[in-house]
Amino acid sequence: MPTQFQGKRALVTGANKGIGFAISQGLLAAGFDVILAARSIDKAYKAIEQLQTSNARPLELDVSDDNSIHQAAKNLSNEIDSLDVLINNAGIYPDKGVNILTVSRELLNQTMNVNAFGAVQVTQAFLPLLSKFRNARIINTSSGYGQLAGLSADVPSYCLSKLTLNGVTIMLAEALQSQGIVVNAIDPGWVQSDMGGSTAPRTPEQGADTAVWLATEAPANLTGKLFYERREVSY
Numbered sequence: 013m014p015t016q017f018q019g020k021r022a023l024v025t026g027a028n029k030g031i032g033f034a035i036s037q038g039l040l041a042a043g044f045d046v047i048l049a050a051r052s053i054d055k056a057y058k059a060i061e062q063l064q065t066s067n068a069r070p071l072e073l074d075v076s077d078d079n080s081i082h083q084a085a086k087n088l089s090n091e092i093d094s095l096d097v098l099i100n101n102a103g104i105y106p107d108k109g110v111n112i113l114t115v116s117r118e119l120l121n122q123t124m125n126v127n128a129f130g131a132v133q134v135t136q137a138f139l140p141l142l143s144k145f146r147n148a149r150i151i152n153t154s155s156g157y158g159q160l161a162g163l164s165a166d167v168p169s170y171c172l173s174k175l176t177l178n179g180v181t182i183m184l185a186e187a188l189q190s191q192g193i194v195v196n197a198i199d200p201g202w203v204q205s206d207m208g209g210s211t212a213p214r215t216p217e218q219g220a221d222t223a224v225w226l227a228t229e230a231p232a233n234l235t236g237k238l239f240y241e242r243r244e245v246s247y
Contacts, residue, residue: 017043021095022227023088025049025075025134026102028059030205031153031223034216035099038224040065044097047088049073051102075102075130076122085137094144097227100131101153105170112168120169127173132180146192151226152181154197154238159247178238178247185236194232198222199240 022039026032027048036046040063049071050056056070071088074080088095104126106119131152135142142148156162158174178197185195200219222239230242237244 017228019043019045020097021045021047021092022097022099023047023049023071023095023138024099024101025073025130026153028055031200031203031216031219032099032101033059033062034220035101035223036068037063038217038220039097039227040067042224042228044227045069047071049084049102073102073134075100075134076126078133081130081133081137085141088138089141092141095138095141095148096145097149097151098135098138098142099151099153099223099227100134101223102130103127103153103173105167107167107170110168112165115168120172123169123173124176127170128176128180131177132184135184142193143191147232148193149227150184150188150193150195151223152177152195152197153223154178154181154199156199156201156240159199159238159245161246181238182236182247189235192232194235196226196230196235197238198226199238199245201240 022044024032024036027036028050036048039046046068048056048059048068051074053070053072060068060070071084073084106123154177155174157167157171158178163171181195181197188195201214203214203216203219222242225242238247
């Protein structure tokens, strides 16, 4: 097992499947202890069973529910005293059959609440653990649909939520710079998953690679950026 990151801890939201699961695999391979967060503890346990490792622990965390977020932070704080990496990966893609001319306020609120505001609240809740480690890293799973050049009228709530998440990344990076905490976002590309579908050209491992790189090897002076395939791209 690699020793460089042995003893370091990473929390991944939406870690029970897809990109989140692949990110967890990559971090475990790098030597991290990984906290796999999922909306239900059963889903987290099932994911850990697949990983067959003693270096992962489950955490029940629904990023759309503040009570769940605060309880998760409290529970984890009772078990560990610091956190090195937070990956805000949990998200939804609910825009089937709607466009910017037909999408409801309810759907916009739902997607924004999970994909963007969830990352804000999770970061706030776990910041006391992250602040114990000056070189902590936060990575947000964004999308090419969140770039200004990638906005699509046919994917309204998802695009707007990821556009907002990019803004969140910039603001968190600014707010946490004085603490030495690095904040970046990734575009994983179109990945084979429940969200991306089976015909997507990229594997979950390919989608996860940049997040793992940002958590491990990326220079610490890179913050407030968006990356695709380990390269900085424009917002």
